[in-house]
Amino acid sequence: xxxxxxxxxxxxxxxxxxxxxxxxxxxxxxxxxxxxxxxxxxxxxxxxxxxxxxxxxxxxxxxxxxxxxxxxxxxxxxxxxxxxxxxxxxxxxxxxxxxxxxxxxxxxxxxxxxxxxxxxxxxxxxxxxxxxxxxxxxxxxxxxxxxxxxxxxxxxxxxxxxxxxxxxxxxxxxxxx
Numbered sequence: 001x002x003x004x005x006x007x008x009x010x011x012x013x014x015x016x017x018x019x020x021x022x023x024x025x026x027x028x029x030x031x032x033x034x035x036x037x038x039x040x041x042x043x044x045x046x047x048x049x050x051x052x053x054x055x056x057x058x059x060x061x062x063x064x065x066x067x068x069x070x071x072x073x074x075x076x077x078x079x080x081x082x083x084x085x086x087x088x089x090x091x092x093x094x095x096x097x098x099x100x101x102x103x104x105x106x107x108x109x110x111x112x113x114x115x116x117x118x119x120x121x122x123x124x125x126x127x128x129x130x131x132x133x134x135x136x137x138x139x140x141x142x143x144x145x146x147x148x149x150x151x152x153x154x155x156x157x158x159x160x161x162x163x164x165x166x167x168x169x170x171x172x173x174x175x176x177x
Contacts, residue, residue, distance in 0.1 A: 002077050009062050009081030020058035022120035037069050
């Protein structure tokens, strides 16, 4: 099981271009649908926890899934599988980039990858919004947060604190009823 966990996250880490958000649909596909290690609800809980904790989302999510499957050892091999491909890639790129950074073919290749990266981020965002029950009636909340952070430069820290306080208040209000 540990080897399977390691190689699953190694594959995800090795073949995902675009960072952590591009990894989310691949992780979900592997751990929920293909291997049935966790349910989709558990995945969403883990994703929420991963986004709430400091550090890279993909690493945090691999910690959650690895721990869920095989406790400490599962967590360790899942994290190692996730970060090893990036670590090796960065070392190789650092060694080669100074030589080839100005080559027009290299610049064109990186420029051509940009639309694919945007799509790899947009698809899980759309899928998560459907799974989370985002509808026109409650779309105002994430849209408002995006406007506050993206256009009005409000610190996300304030918005997170406000959201936590609001959720606690709502929970207490519901408990009283």
